[in-house]
Amino acid sequence: MNAFWIILTASLVSICCGILGCFLVLRKISMIGDAISHSVLPGIVIAFLISGSLSSVLVIIGASLMGLICTFLIEFFHRTVKIQSDAAIGMVFTFLFAVGVILITAYTGNIDLDVDCVLHGEIAYVPLDLAETGTFLDSFPTQPIILSILSLLILIFVFIGYKPLFLTSFDPEYAIAIGISTSLWHYLLMAAVSVTTVLSFESVGAILVVAFLIVPASTAYLLTDKLKLMILLSCVFGILSSILGYYLAAYLDGSIAGAISVMMGINFAIVFAYTKISSKKLQKIKSDPALNS
Amino acid sequence: MIKQVPNPLIEVHDLTVSYHTKPVLWNIDFSISKGQLVGIIGPNGAGKSTLLKSIMGLIEPQSGYVKIFDKNIDEIRDRVSYVPQRESVDWDFPASALDVVLMGRYSRKSWFKRYTKLDREIAFESLDKVNMKAFANRQISQLSGGQQQRVFLARALAQQTELYLMDEPFAGVDASTEESILQLLIKMTKEGKTILVVHHDLQTAFKYFDWMVMLNTSLIASCPSADAMTEEVIQNTYGGKLPLLSTISNLIKQKNLPIRE
Numbered sequence: 001m002n003a004f005w006i007i008l009t010a011s012l013v014s015i016c017c018g019i020l021g022c023f024l025v026l027r028k029i030s031m032i033g034d035a036i037s038h039s040v041l042p043g044i045v046i047a048f049l050i051s052g053s054l055s056s057v058l059v060i061i062g063a064s065l066m067g068l069i070c071t072f073l074i075e076f077f078h079r080t081v082k083i084q085s086d087a088a089i090g091m092v093f094t095f096l097f098a099v100g101v102i103l104i105t106a107y108t109g110n111i112d113l114d115v116d117c118v119l120h121g122e123i124a125y126v127p128l129d130l131a132e133t134g135t136f137l138d139s140f141p142t143q144p145i146i147l148s149i150l151s152l153l154i155l156i157f158v159f160i161g162y163k164p165l166f167l168t169s170f171d172p173e174y175a176i177a178i179g180i181s182t183s184l185w186h187y188l189l190m191a192a193v194s195v196t197t198v199l200s201f202e203s204v205g206a207i208l209v210v211a212f213l214i215v216p217a218s219t220a221y222l223l224t225d226k227l228k229l230m231i232l233l234s235c236v237f238g239i240l241s242s243i244l245g246y247y248l249a250a251y252l253d254g255s256i257a258g259a260i261s262v263m264m265g266i267n268f269a270i271v272f273a274y275t276k277i278s279s280k281k282l283q284k285i286k287s288d289p290a291l292n293s
Numbered sequence: 294m295i296k297q298v299p300n301p302l303i304e305v306h307d308l309t310v311s312y313h314t315k316p317v318l319w320n321i322d323f324s325i326s327k328g329q330l331v332g333i334i335g336p337n338g339a340g341k342s343t344l345l346k347s348i349m350g351l352i353e354p355q356s357g358y359v360k361i362f363d364k365n366i367d368e369i370r371d372r373v374s375y376v377p378q379r380e381s382v383d384w385d386f387p388a389s390a391l392d393v394v395l396m397g398r399y400s401r402k403s404w405f406k407r408y409t410k411l412d413r414e415i416a417f418e419s420l421d422k423v424n425m426k427a428f429a430n431r432q433i434s435q436l437s438g439g440q441q442q443r444v445f446l447a448r449a450l451a452q453q454t455e456l457y458l459m460d461e462p463f464a465g466v467d468a469s470t471e472e473s474i475l476q477l478l479i480k481m482t483k484e485g486k487t488i489l490v491v492h493h494d495l496q497t498a499f500k501y502f503d504w505m506v507m508l509n510t511s512l513i514a515s516c517p518s519a520d521a522m523t524e525e526v527i528q529n530t531y532g533g534k535l536p537l538l539s540t541i542s543n544l545i546k547q548k549n550l551p552i553r554e
Contacts, residue, residue, distance in 0.1 A: 167399060224387060
């Protein structure tokens with residue numbers, strides 16, 4: 001049963017990340033996902049210091065806000081201060097992350113919160129943390145319940161906002177020209193990424209969530225020219241890696257989130273090799289003298 | 294040679310735009326009446342695209358204003374179509390030609406709804422007008438530069454508005470396509486639509502357009518094409534670059550080279 005809960009949790013994280021990751025990759029802002037995942041740290045710590053618990057709603061809100069503040073700051077440094085966007089990302093998230101590290105080391109010495117736990121998560125403990133709601137849900141672990149709700153919300157968000165998300169990703173200038181608020185959709189997307197990062201940090205950790213955001217989406221990008229199919233494939237690759245990764249970790253007795261990320265990398269390599277081989281075949285057919293005569 | 298028109302459709306008043314501290318447009322003041330095919334002409338870096346983007350409200354001017362249909366652009370965005378430069382987007386984006394043209398059918402009132410059957414019909418019609426119907430389901434990365442340009446044009450046509458602003462719609466298209474697009478634009482102006490086209494080819498400009506806006510950071514001329522075809526206007530627009538240009542065009546004439554890029 002433990003295996004089921006762990007794989008389910010990882011799959012739900014990879015669905016949330018896989019959907020949002022497609023838009024990050026296509027907007028060429030994947031590293032903002034990285035920035036957000038680090039910047040939520042001070043939010044988590046501050047909220048934890050106030051509420052005294054890691055699983056409170058306050059932590060989720062505080063950390064998500066910090067993720068949004070991070071994207072605001074990046075936009076501000078890029079657009080108003082006029083420095084390169086990648087430099088802005090590097091400046092903002094290292095600063096916020098460092099603040100988080102100081103807060104943890106200075107104030108949470110004796111409590112169950114350390115940098116390791118936030119960065120790497122511990123998905124193996126997911127089945128142990130049962131929901132305490134006083135309803136029938138109590139026999140289920142907390143994380144899969146929360147992540148199911150999140151996946152549903154993200155699916156609804158992308159389903160309803162598909163048209164403007166598609167348009168603002170492909171041609172932001174035209175989107176503004178016909179009256180779509182590109183910054184509204186940018187920040188809605190960023191808010192979704194922030195919440196996803198925060199809710200995933202307990203299971204996969206703040207760093208590996210970046211792999212979940214970027215790798216399956218990039219793998220899917222290699223395979224298709226259709227956005228809807230890309231989103232679907234991205235989720236499929238995420239789930240596949242979750243299953244394979246779990247058994248790899250079980251076999252090696254190592255980190256589960258780490259093994260899942262490695263499987264994503266292997267997935268990507270296989271797909272890349274496949275596209276190379278098929279394009280070589282196509283070239284061979286094209287250069288066939290019979291066709292060119 | 295700046296001629297103001299009565300009851301203008303577009304009124305650009307005292308427009309100044311600069312990037313950082315370098316002015317790109319300086320005190321531009323002109324008006325355009327309905328039903329004209331207008332060419333915006335000038336050398337590289339003259340501010341042609343910037344002018345179009347300022348009219349479209351994509352760039353905040355330092356001073357001055359633009360009125361379209363006597364209103365601010367934000368009030369009438371659904372009455373203006375825009376064709377950006379082809380290079381402004383990533384054509385490796387996973388989308389088909391039809392997907393892109395359907396964007397023209399986006400409406401702010403029903404942003405959450407799917408495109409209707411009518412939207413699709415209009416998109417197909419628009420693709421047909423630019424001879425691209427056969428490529429509707431083709432992925433945009435597999436289209437040639439000229440075909441991508443026509444997809445952008447079709448997207449603007451699908452908006453079905455009265456005013457069209459086009460940034461270099463002839464860039465990278467072959468001669469016969471350029472001719473068919475031109476015929477389409479002429480037909481549209483006859484139906485009462487107004488079209489502003491950023492164009493870089495002085496040779497063809499006088500032939501194509503009813504009205505010329507000649508630009509070189511400041512406004513040199515805004516008048517009927519025939520009136521703009523004077524040595525003085527062209528000299529002022531192209532400045533020191535004209536001797537070089539005329540040498541080239543003389544060479545082209547002598548050697549009978551094709552004049553397109």
